[in-house]
Amino acid sequence: MKGYKMVQAPQRSTLTRPRADPKPDDAPQTSFIDAIHDTLRDEMRADERVLILGEDVGRRGGVFRVTAGFLDEFGDERVLDTPLAESGIIGSAIGMALNGLRPVAEIQFLDFIHPAMDQIMNEAARIRYRSNNDFQCPIVIRAPFGGGIHGALYHSQSIEAVFVHTPGLKVVVPATPADAKGLLRTAIRDDDPVLYLEHKKMYRLIKGPVPVGDYDVPLGQARIVQEGTDATIVTYGMMVHEAQKAAAEVAQETGASIELIDLRSLKPLDEATVVDSAKKTGKVLVVTEANGPCSVASEVAALIGEQAFAWLDAPVTRVAAPDVPAMPFSPPLEHAFLVDAAKIAAALRRLISF
Amino acid sequence: MKGYKMVQAPQRSTLTRPRADPKPDDAPQTSFIDAIHDTLRDEMRADERVLILGEDVGRRGGVFRVTAGFLDEFGDERVLDTPLAESGIIGSAIGMALNGLRPVAEIQFLDFIHPAMDQIMNEAARIRYRSNNDFQCPIVIRAPFGGGIHGALYHSQSIEAVFVHTPGLKVVVPATPADAKGLLRTAIRDDDPVLYLEHKKMYRLIKGPVPVGDYDVPLGQARIVQEGTDATIVTYGMMVHEAQKAAAEVAQETGASIELIDLRSLKPLDEATVVDSAKKTGKVLVVTEANGPCSVASEVAALIGEQAFAWLDAPVTRVAAPDVPAMPFSPPLEHAFLVDAAKIAAALRRLISF
Amino acid sequence: MATETTSAPDKAVQGAFEAGSTTPTNGVSPVHLPLHQGGGTVQTLSATVEPPSTGDAGLSHDSLRELYSYVALARALDERMWQLNRAGRAPFVVSGQGHEAAQVGAAFALDRDKDVVLPYYRDLALSLVFGLTAEDVMMAALARAPDPTSGARQMPAHYGSAARRIITGSSPVATQIPHATGIAYAAKLRGTGQVALTCFGEGGASKGDFHEACNFAGVHKLPVIFFCENNHYAISVPRALQMAIEHVADRAEGYGFPGVIVDGTDLLAVHGAVKAAAERARRGEGPTLVEAKVYRFHPHTSDDDDRAYRSPDEVKAWKAHDGLARFETRLRDIGALDDERLAALKTRINAEVDAATDAAEQAPFPDPATFDRHVYAEP
Amino acid sequence: MATETTSAPDKAVQGAFEAGSTTPTNGVSPVHLPLHQGGGTVQTLSATVEPPSTGDAGLSHDSLRELYSYVALARALDERMWQLNRAGRAPFVVSGQGHEAAQVGAAFALDRDKDVVLPYYRDLALSLVFGLTAEDVMMAALARAPDPTSGARQMPAHYGSAARRIITGSSPVATQIPHATGIAYAAKLRGTGQVALTCFGEGGASKGDFHEACNFAGVHKLPVIFFCENNHYAISVPRALQMAIEHVADRAEGYGFPGVIVDGTDLLAVHGAVKAAAERARRGEGPTLVEAKVYRFHPHTSDDDDRAYRSPDEVKAWKAHDGLARFETRLRDIGALDDERLAALKTRINAEVDAATDAAEQAPFPDPATFDRHVYAEP
Ligand SMILES: Cc1ncc(C[n+]2csc(CCOP(=O)(O)OP(=O)(O)O)c2C)c(N)n1
Numbered sequence A, B: 001m002k003g004y005k006m007v008q009a010p011q012r013s014t015l016t017r018p019r020a021d022p023k024p025d026d027a028p029q030t031s032f033i034d035a036i037h038d039t040l041r042d043e044m045r046a047d048e049r050v051l052i053l054g055e056d057v058g059r060r061g062g063v064f065r066v067t068a069g070f071l072d073e074f075g076d077e078r079v080l081d082t083p084l085a086e087s088g089i090i091g092s093a094i095g096m097a098l099n100g101l102r103p104v105a106e107i108q109f110l111d112f113i114h115p116a117m118d119q120i121m122n123e124a125a126r127i128r129y130r131s132n133n134d135f136q137c138p139i140v141i142r143a144p145f146g147g148g149i150h151g152a153l154y155h156s157q158s159i160e161a162v163f164v165h166t167p168g169l170k171v172v173v174p175a176t177p178a179d180a181k182g183l184l185r186t187a188i189r190d191d192d193p194v195l196y197l198e199h200k201k202m203y204r205l206i207k208g209p210v211p212v213g214d215y216d217v218p219l220g221q222a223r224i225v226q227e228g229t230d231a232t233i234v235t236y237g238m239m240v241h242e243a244q245k246a247a248a249e250v251a252q253e254t255g256a257s258i259e260l261i262d263l264r265s266l267k268p269l270d271e272a273t274v275v276d277s278a279k280k281t282g283k284v285l286v287v288t289e290a291n292g293p294c295s296v297a298s299e300v301a302a303l304i305g306e307q308a309f310a311w312l313d314a315p316v317t318r319v320a321a322p323d324v325p326a327m328p329f330s331p332p333l334e335h336a337f338l339v340d341a342a343k344i345a346a347a348l349r350r351l352i353s354f
Numbered sequence C, D: 001m002a003t004e005t006t007s008a009p010d011k012a013v014q015g016a017f018e019a020g021s022t023t024p025t026n027g028v029s030p031v032h033l034p035l036h037q038g039g040g041t042v043q044t045l046s047a048t049v050e051p052p053s054t055g056d057a058g059l060s061h062d063s064l065r066e067l068y069s070y071v072a073l074a075r076a077l078d079e080r081m082w083q084l085n086r087a088g089r090a091p092f093v094v095s096g097q098g099h100e101a102a103q104v105g106a107a108f109a110l111d112r113d114k115d116v117v118l119p120y121y122r123d124l125a126l127s128l129v130f131g132l133t134a135e136d137v138m139m140a141a142l143a144r145a146p147d148p149t150s151g152a153r154q155m156p157a158h159y160g161s162a163a164r165r166i167i168t169g170s171s172p173v174a175t176q177i178p179h180a181t182g183i184a185y186a187a188k189l190r191g192t193g194q195v196a197l198t199c200f201g202e203g204g205a206s207k208g209d210f211h212e213a214c215n216f217a218g219v220h221k222l223p224v225i226f227f228c229e230n231n232h233y234a235i236s237v238p239r240a241l242q243m244a245i246e247h248v249a250d251r252a253e254g255y256g257f258p259g260v261i262v263d264g265t266d267l268l269a270v271h272g273a274v275k276a277a278a279e280r281a282r283r284g285e286g287p288t289l290v291e292a293k294v295y296r297f298h299p300h301t302s303d304d305d306d307r308a309y310r311s312p313d314e315v316k317a318w319k320a321h322d323g324l325a326r327f328e329t330r331l332r333d334i335g336a337l338d339d340e341r342l343a344a345l346k347t348r349i350n351a352e353v354d355a356a357t358d359a360a361e362q363a364p365f366p367d368p369a370t371f372d373r374h375v376y377a378e379p
């Protein structure tokens, strides 16, 4: 194993703690938040090196209650209510990782991650490279992101692109409870820093089946939500659900067969799946709820333009938030700002009739 | 005037200080760094509200000597050697701007701007919007950026894309001494926060004429460096000079007529000039020395793919740094990493023969 | 212990109390109220501890009643917002209840014609003193177009007004502290004679921005007051997990200026401490960190449930030291308030809050077409 | 003033000096050397001031000679790198000259078999004590492939080695400080008995990361030592523009742990202070901030020209208090060194530096094809 440990760290084991409160194996529908909660708990049970830290993750169980019950089960050494200091949270998580632990740091809202950008971009992302593989930094950073919950400018941001722009990081965005599980397990087991972004609107809204047992989703593999032949929508996060609505509506109206790709992993990006779909349908809509310029939508559109040029029947079209500091509080303003099924459907109609 | 001042601020005046050390009006060739130095000095002479702050900008005259002589001329109240604290530098610059001044903050290297991202992205960029135009934040942030000077991972970065992704900011990158002057004047006079990025390799390498007097370059206007009909290169900063070399070489080899566009202003972006050129030549190469994913090159490529689709004769092609934490120190590694004329020429040849 | 002073006593700050006796006359200091902080390590106390206020602190009865009316108005408005929230008519409330006396004491110690305040989300009372009206606040609470603080773009409780020198704030904690330093720098450079006062919680004092701003202000002896409203919790995180020391004020020494601890439920004590700090600032002697010990009576916001981290007993004990009630008692004691005046005041305040609520409920939401305006200056 | 102790004296730290007398025997404390800082405001001193060391501090002559040899090796290597730079054979040098005695004293106070150090770019001597060799350092200086610290990817002076528990560092100032806190947290949780020591300049203490890291370490009483090498300048910015106080150590109190000031040109004094801090950490009593007063003899880096901001007189005065020379005198005084041993040592060190230079000059540059490896774990 290439990984670096300064002294022998306790090994992964499933015997650490008795399993309490097991989910019935046939649990049909789990909410997105429960899938995260359960997986995180199971990972902590399975591996003593995993610990969580962040503001209000202990006594309060997280402001969204993702870590409810953790303090009681794992104790305050592995469930750390930190001081209010994001750079300190990530900086010390890096130190913990350098000394044999597998920290999962929570940033309360992605909107508050900025003070930690130095630690994330200049440190975590560059430790392996700058040391020529002598050190590694296996941390997971969880953060709720996204809009549509009246969170206004500072509880709604989608700034994943700045991390996708940063080599050395991995960035994942589950859109289903199953992926929430599979991607979180993979992220925690990954030997590099992973940002794990949770769309906060999905926490209780989105439910679905969650495979039991050791279910892993590899990073860098997109998910084809539905196959189609006339046009492709590429998106991620909550927009997968909005796009699905839009696709259903437009399919019904026009009879078009729409392929929908959920990227799941923004970095590494599953270029092959995206490009293949573009070649197949010739028409691609790329959707993000983030601001448009230099966004993940820009990246995917540029990629397709480069690699599927000869197959395209229409311009690769982006639907993104306008270049306005996301996101106003008052409902009519928020609605005007937000990308939703209606806006996606409108763009899809134009694309199909191109 | 829509601008906000808490109390009447001293008005712009050209009478503040006697002009010392004037450049002869016919000065033929000024270095890039002198153009910045002279313009900044002239702006401070012309407007008492302008002050500069940063690490080593005073006694040392800046680590690159951009502000050499300023402390003596303007005194230590307007030329501030700050503590080593980037968030504090930008945070207090914002406060100064809110109370009637026009601060020009220097970040010693763009690689060290990360701790200030919260103040830049969440504060400076959003003050006007969040207050519904009740407040504004006229600050300029100067920072040397870019590679090719053996600066390794932390003295070579080009992370302009993360600011271009942030609504509320403006981002400019002069590529000539004349633009250094014209854009700096405009940036200082602008009522919104402007990042003014100086490619450090250009400081003493690039020389050119600088118009005397009130020479302003509006933000959001690209510069057509040379006109052409067979292919377009879109780029900015030091890459303009590398692209110019590459274009000359390829033109000589192939007889192709190459158009070269220097974006100058990355935000606002001159979409019209770029799209018009793409429609004219049908073949576009977009060059950045930054990492590729979600870069300015991605944005420009996506834009052209969307707006000039029907006119394209070849895929819009990006040349960017590989997705590797920029930039290794040892010369052979740095060379392997860096985008240069040879790499641009290679891509241009492929594009032309598509 | 709590009255030990190891830093050189700051004459200016102490001087503020020359008008009154220094014998403690009022009740329990909030420092000694029950807090589930997990053990009381004995701390070295380097900050100055302000004595409790006595008498009228040299203020006229009219002034004292004005002070009181702001505390009472803030309380009434705040309560109304909670009612509206519970009734489903206000989406989100951040409460300042428990902090009002400290805020009003602080705000009144400034020059409201030129000084600058940088509030945080609990500073309803402070913002009212600086000129926001009940109607302004209610417009924001109900996200209506006339909201002068943000045009309903920000969540409620993001107070701001250029005309009133209340600086627009964001949600990220502590970012306003360096702004205060910069404003003070500009005030000094331009010779405006302004003092900047910025507010934040004890949680905010853990952030790098607090450190960088205090340090810079100390170096240049800037006219700025760092006003910490220490309510012992940052959402659920208790003081003992936020910092190893008991008093944020003890950090001031490390930046080269005095730290002062004051009972934040004692309006006049806060007023005196901030007045002394403002005078010090105007004399060019630099910043002061004033830490007011307070308690928030409600959950962190209307989205929070504080029962997970605070005991009902603790909340009850602190509510018994309500700054509003204490100030009322004081004013009655010295004859500045009586039942009749109080009844009249309550009637006026209720009417004001009712009118504000009605106005806001009848006001339109913003025009969606305006959502993308003012990202940049318009030509 | 400089010996006043207002914080409760930390017995453990003081204990380190029980072996020697506390009567100052050595010369001028560096605190009193000339510094163009612009006026000497009288400061409250809350940190403990370590007395000068005397005698052999309980160390054997062999150990003392070993300590000395590291200081001398670091100096010789550093000088060679400057020569190579001036000759155009080394692109870039960051010098630790003037800091070596402090670094060696600190590093030797740790357990080199398990403790962890997080150096910054001046910590050549400290890194040598923790196991980097002259050849390792020279490979990095000349950007050659065998450089074990980064494979010639980083600028020189970015020391690191997993096997030696020297944590890889970046160029951004102060980012390593929270890493030290995290490493100490892991050590405590895992019960490894490790202590982490992280180094930074006084400029670094202005950054938010310093504050956040110290605060967190204080809350959890972590086994970490914050070792500030205060050389009075951050590039050109003098201490007085960096902070309003004179001593970084005075900030420790605000984080709930002791701050200790020590003469960084007195190797054994630093050794004693860090040893006491390490023992305190291992006893579970938490962090210590140790501030060593030093001076950098050379410009900030080979790209700097320090004449713009330091007077030749000031540099000269400090060079007269060179920690290397002082330690040599001490060892001669107590009979641990004589001309003969010294000559032999110098010969050995010169040979080592020559061999390292030759090896590096003959070593290949990295293969350009490897430039994109190790961005992520390879499968
Ligand atoms: C940078 C940042 N991190 C986290 C949050 C989420 N948050 C909002 S208020 C708060 C607690 C603040 O506590 P304190 O500063 O003590 O003020 P109080 O609310 O107690 O008045 C937190 C963690 C935030 N707004 N900003």
Ligand SMILES: Cc1ncc(C[n+]2csc(CCOP(=O)(O)OP(=O)(O)O)c2C)c(N)n1
Binding pocket: B055, B084, B086, B108, B112, D122, D171, D172, D173, D200, D201, D202, D203, D204, D205, D229, D231, D232, D233, D234, D235, D300
């Ligand atoms: C965040 C950051 N800002 C600026 C710099 C540029 N820089 C490198 S060293 C230095 C001065 C550091 O001073 P100090 O911490 O006192 O250490 P010293 O060099 O004096 O040993 C500066 C400003 C940097 N490396 N990182």
Ligand SMILES: [Mg+2]
Binding pocket: C201, C202, C203, C229, C230, C231, C232, C233, C234, C235
């Ligand atoms: Mg609080």
Ligand SMILES: [Mg+2]
Binding pocket: D201, D202, D203, D229, D230, D231, D232, D233, D234, D235
């Ligand atoms: Mg220094």
